[in-house]
Amino acid sequence: MIKPHTAPGTLELLPTEQIAFQRMLDVIRSGYERFGFLPIETPAYELTDVLLTKTGGETERQVYFVQSTGSLEKAAAQDDPALPELALRFDLTVPLARYVAEHEHQLTFPFRRYQMQRVYRGERPQRGRYREFYQCDIDIIGKDGLSPRHDAECPAVIHTIFTDLNIGAFTIQLNNRKLMRGVFEDLGITDTDQQVAVLREVDKLDKRGPDAVRETLVGDCYGLAADAVAALLTLVATRSTSHDDALAILDRVQRESAGSATLATGVAELREVLSVLRDLGVPESDYALNLSIARGLDYYTGTVYETTLDDHPEIGSVCSGGRYDDLAGQYTKSKLPGVGMSIGLTRLFWQLREAGIVGTAESTVQVLVPQLDEAHLPQCLALATDLRQGGINTEVVLDGGKLGKQLKYADRAGIRFVAIVGAQEVEAGTVTIKDLRRQDQFTVARDEVVPAVRVELAQPLDVSRD
Amino acid sequence: MIKPHTAPGTLELLPTEQIAFQRMLDVIRSGYERFGFLPIETPAYELTDVLLTKTGGETERQVYFVQSTGSLEKAAAQDDPALPELALRFDLTVPLARYVAEHEHQLTFPFRRYQMQRVYRGERPQRGRYREFYQCDIDIIGKDGLSPRHDAECPAVIHTIFTDLNIGAFTIQLNNRKLMRGVFEDLGITDTDQQVAVLREVDKLDKRGPDAVRETLVGDCYGLAADAVAALLTLVATRSTSHDDALAILDRVQRESAGSATLATGVAELREVLSVLRDLGVPESDYALNLSIARGLDYYTGTVYETTLDDHPEIGSVCSGGRYDDLAGQYTKSKLPGVGMSIGLTRLFWQLREAGIVGTAESTVQVLVPQLDEAHLPQCLALATDLRQGGINTEVVLDGGKLGKQLKYADRAGIRFVAIVGAQEVEAGTVTIKDLRRQDQFTVARDEVVPAVRVELAQPLDVSRD
Structure with a gap:
C-alpha cells in the first residue's frame, strides 16, 4: 500500500x-x-524556448520542465540531451x-x-x-x-x-x-x-x-x-x-x-x-x-x-x-x-x-434536508428540488440515520439551515426550519419554504462564527 | 526574436x-x-509513486513528468535514472x-x-x-x-x-x-x-x-x-x-x-x-x-x-x-x-x-464611459466609481480619442452600454446612456444613473447577438 x-x-x-x-x-x-478587465487563461506549460528567452540563471534553475515518457527515453539515450521541450510557467x-x-x-x-x-x-x-x-x-x-x-x-x-x-x-x-x-x-x-x-x-x-x-x-x-x-x-x-x-x-x-x-x-x-x-x-x-x-x-x-x-x-x-x-x-x-x-x-x-484573519468559511451548502423516515423520502426530494430551483444550495440526506446525528453533521459542516419534513409536517403541509447559527426554529407552509429561507439568508447574521 | x-x-x-x-x-x-457538493482543488502534480500505483501501460506512457533543473542534471549523470519524482495528473x-x-x-x-x-x-x-x-x-x-x-x-x-x-x-x-x-x-x-x-x-x-x-x-x-x-x-x-x-x-x-x-x-x-x-x-x-x-x-x-x-x-x-x-x-x-x-x-x-452552438459572449464589461473632453475626466471617473460601487462592471476611456472610435470599440468588444458625460451633460447634471444592442439612447439625471442602468441590465434582450 x-x-x-x-x-x-x-x-x-x-x-x-x-x-x-x-x-x-x-x-x-x-x-x-468591476473595473473592466477581461479574463484570459494560458496553458500551464509553455515551449521552453518561448518561456526562457529573457530569464537569468536563478529563474531558469527554478523552472520545472515537463516531459512525456517518450521524451524522457529519448533524453536518456543521448549523451548531452537538450533542455526538455516544455516547461511550467x-x-x-x-x-x-x-x-x-x-x-x-x-x-x-x-x-x-x-x-x-x-x-x-x-x-x-x-x-x-x-x-x-x-x-x-x-x-x-x-x-x-x-x-x-x-x-x-x-x-x-x-x-x-x-x-x-x-x-x-x-x-x-x-x-x-x-x-x-x-x-x-x-x-x-x-x-x-x-x-x-x-x-x-x-x-x-x-x-x-x-x-x-x-x-x-x-x-x-x-x-x-x-x-x-x-x-x-x-x-x-x-x-x-x-x-x-x-x-x-x-x-x-x-x-x-x-x-x-x-x-x-x-x-x-x-x-x-x-x-x-x-x-x-x-x-x-x-x-x-x-x-x-x-x-x-x-x-x-x-x-x-x-x-x-x-x-x-x-x-x-x-x-x-x-x-x-x-x-x-x-x-x-x-x-x-x-x-x-x-x-x-x-x-x-x-x-x-x-495570523488568524481568515479561517474556514460557512459551507456552500445552505440547507440540509434530513431524512427522518424513509417513507417521506419523496417529499424530502421534492422539497430539495424546490429549494434548488429557488437558487438555494441544498443537500438531502439519502442514507438516513438518527436525526440528532444528522443535525450534528450539519452543524459541524457549517450548514446553517435544516429543513425538516417529518410525519407531522407532511400531514400539516408544513416544513420545520431550524437555524443552527441562531439556535432558532420556525414552521412554515410547504409552498412558502423557498421565499422564507431566502428572507433568512438575506439577513445578516449577528452571531459571529470562528 | x-x-x-x-x-x-x-x-x-x-x-x-x-x-x-x-x-x-x-x-x-x-x-x-446547488446540489450540495463541496469544492476541492489538488496540486497539478503528484508524487510519481502516488500517481502511478494503479495504472497500466498506456496511461503511464501518456503521463507528463515534472523535473527541476537540478533533478534533470542528476538524471543526466546516471546511466539508468529512476522515473522523475513528480508527474502531472x-x-x-x-x-x-x-x-x-x-x-x-x-x-x-x-x-x-x-x-x-x-x-x-x-x-x-x-x-x-x-x-x-x-x-x-x-x-x-x-x-x-x-x-x-x-x-x-x-x-x-x-x-x-x-x-x-x-x-x-x-x-x-x-x-x-x-x-x-x-x-x-x-x-x-x-x-x-x-x-x-x-x-x-x-x-x-x-x-x-x-x-x-x-x-x-x-x-x-x-x-x-x-x-x-x-x-x-x-x-x-x-x-x-x-x-x-x-x-x-x-x-x-x-x-x-x-x-x-x-x-x-x-x-x-x-x-x-x-x-x-x-x-x-x-x-x-x-x-x-x-x-x-x-x-x-x-x-x-x-x-x-x-x-x-x-x-x-x-x-x-x-x-x-x-x-x-x-x-x-x-x-x-x-x-x-x-x-x-x-x-x-x-x-x-x-x-x-x-457546431456553432456557443460563440463569443457579451463582454464582462457592462458600461463604457468614453472620454469626450479631458476637462471632464474627473466627472467621468466619479461616474465610473458610482457605477462600480453599484455593482456594474465599468471601463473608462483614459486615453481619449474620437467619440466615434470609442463607440466602435465598445460595439466590437461586446460592451452593451455607453455612459456619456460631455459638456452638455455636465452642465445639465445628466448622463446620456446609449444601448448599443437596442440601438437606443436616453438621458438620465446624474444621481439616477446607477438604478437606471441596473433596470436596463435586468431586462432581457430581445435582439439576439451572434
Whole structure:
C-alpha cells in the first residue's frame, strides 16, 4: 500500500478552507471585472524556448520542465540531451507577453486583462513559501503608448478588492522609478547599471537597516560621497501622511532637484496618478507615497506599488507591481508598454490563516434536508428540488440515520439551515426550519419554504462564527 | 526574436471566448453547489509513486513528468535514472483517491466533492483532442457503503447543469454493470475477464456495427453460441422511451432472466435510481435506459452514465461516469465505494464552438464611459466609481480619442452600454446612456444613473447577438 501524500511545497485545503479560498478568488475576480478587465487563461506549460528567452540563471534553475515518457527515453539515450521541450510557467507575465504578441492583431489596445492561475517554481520549500501557488494579475497593455492615468487604475481596483476581502486596514504605497533615477542623476550617478545596483542596496533597507546600507554605499564597491548617501537615505525614508502631504513631498523633491529631466517626469507621473486616484474616490487614508520602494527587479520603469496590511507589517507586501516600458520585446517589434499588479493568493491565504484573519468559511451548502423516515423520502426530494430551483444550495440526506446525528453533521459542516419534513409536517403541509447559527426554529407552509429561507439568508447574521 | 507560440495540444482562447468558457464553468460550479457538493482543488502534480500505483501501460506512457533543473542534471549523470519524482495528473480521480485517503479522518462521509481543474495527457494531438484540458467532476464517496440513491443525484445535477448551459436538448443515458454481468451469467459466461472482454466488444457496436461485433463474438476468440450473441445484441439495442417504458424494460429483463442474482441486483438498483430521479423532478424526456452503455473501463461496477446532445449525436458522450466499488484501495484499508460523473469541458467547448452552438459572449464589461473632453475626466471617473460601487462592471476611456472610435470599440468588444458625460451633460447634471444592442439612447439625471442602468441590465434582450 502506498502512503497517500501531496508533493512537498504544495498547499492543499480541506473543503471548508477551500470555500474560504474560493471566496477570496471570487472577490478578486469580481473586483477585476468591476473595473473592466477581461479574463484570459494560458496553458500551464509553455515551449521552453518561448518561456526562457529573457530569464537569468536563478529563474531558469527554478523552472520545472515537463516531459512525456517518450521524451524522457529519448533524453536518456543521448549523451548531452537538450533542455526538455516544455516547461511550467513561473509567473503570469511571460505568458501574458507571449499571449499579447501571439494574438496581437485580434486584441484591442489598451488591452486590459486579468488572469488568475497557478504558477510553478522549484524553490527550496520553506514555511509559507510554495512551489505551486496562485497569482491573480491585472495588467493594462498599451500599443506605442499608455497614459500614466492607467497607473492609477491598478491601485484603485486593488483598493476595491482589499476593501471587499475585509481583512483589515491596508495601505497601497507608491513610488516612481523615474523619480528615483532622477535623484541618482542629480547625485551624479548616471550609469544605469550602477543606479540599479544602488537601488538594490536601498531595497535592502528593511532587512539590513540604514547603517549597513550606508556603509555599503560609501564603501569601496560604490564609493558614494557621505552627504549624497545621507540625502538618499533621507529621501527613501519619506512617507506621505495624506494626499496633500504627498503633493507637498513631490513639490519639495522637485524644488530640491539639481534639474534632472527624469526626476521631473517621475514627479509629474506621480502627480497624475495621485490626481486620478482621488478622482476615482479612493480614500487618502489608504494610499501613500513611500520613496523607499524600488521593487527588486530592474524590470519596472515608472510607477511601482506595494501593499501592506496596517496591522500586520510582518507579512510584508501582499500586492505589488508597476509600470514597464515594453512587455514583449522578445516576441514582437511592436512597442507594448504596460502597468500591472499581482496578488500572490496562496501565500496571502496562508499568511492570513496563520495570523488568524481568515479561517474556514460557512459551507456552500445552505440547507440540509434530513431524512427522518424513509417513507417521506419523496417529499424530502421534492422539497430539495424546490429549494434548488429557488437558487438555494441544498443537500438531502439519502442514507438516513438518527436525526440528532444528522443535525450534528450539519452543524459541524457549517450548514446553517435544516429543513425538516417529518410525519407531522407532511400531514400539516408544513416544513420545520431550524437555524443552527441562531439556535432558532420556525414552521412554515410547504409552498412558502423557498421565499422564507431566502428572507433568512438575506439577513445578516449577528452571531459571529470562528 | 522568438516566435510566440503556445505548446501543441493546448487550447488558448481570446478574451470574448474566455468569457463564454468562464460562463460555462460558472454554470457548472453553481449547479454542483446547488446540489450540495463541496469544492476541492489538488496540486497539478503528484508524487510519481502516488500517481502511478494503479495504472497500466498506456496511461503511464501518456503521463507528463515534472523535473527541476537540478533533478534533470542528476538524471543526466546516471546511466539508468529512476522515473522523475513528480508527474502531472492525468485525471481528477486518482488525485481524489489520494485526497480522500490522505484526509480521511478530517472528512465527513458520504463525502460529496466537486473539482474543476485541468488535467494533462501526452496524447498524440488531434483535432479537438487536447493534451491539457479541464475536467469538471463530481463524486460522492461513502465509507463502507453508499446507497444507490446517490446514483440518481449525479444525473440530477448534470440535468440541471445541461439545462442551464442552454445548449439544446440532451439525454442522460443509464445502464448498470451488474445487470450486464447478470445477463452474461445467464448466458453461461461466468469468467469475469471474459465478461469484461465481451463488454469491450459490445462497447464497439457504434464504431464497428452489429455484424462485425457478432462475427467477433461467435468467432474463435470468444466462441459464443449464435443465439446467445443474438440475445445479447437484442438486449444492448434496448433504449427506453419514457419512465414507464424503462420500468417495463427492467420487468422484462428480470422476467427473461435465467435467475442470476447479479442481474436482479442490477435491475433493483436501476429501479431505485429511476425512482429517485423522478422524485427529484427530472423530466422523463431527459433520461433513458440504454443497455448498450458499458463504459470502456472495467473500473465501474454498478450504474454507468453517458450524456448525449439530441441534435448532435456525432459529438458522442459529453458527460460520463458511474459507480465504483472502492475508490482508494491502493492508499487505504478503508472501503470507499463511490459514484461520479465528469464533464470534459475543454473538448465540449471546442465541439460546441465547431457546431456553432456557443460563440463569443457579451463582454464582462457592462458600461463604457468614453472620454469626450479631458476637462471632464474627473466627472467621468466619479461616474465610473458610482457605477462600480453599484455593482456594474465599468471601463473608462483614459486615453481619449474620437467619440466615434470609442463607440466602435465598445460595439466590437461586446460592451452593451455607453455612459456619456460631455459638456452638455455636465452642465445639465445628466448622463446620456446609449444601448448599443437596442440601438437606443436616453438621458438620465446624474444621481439616477446607477438604478437606471441596473433596470436596463435586468431586462432581457430581445435582439439576439451572434
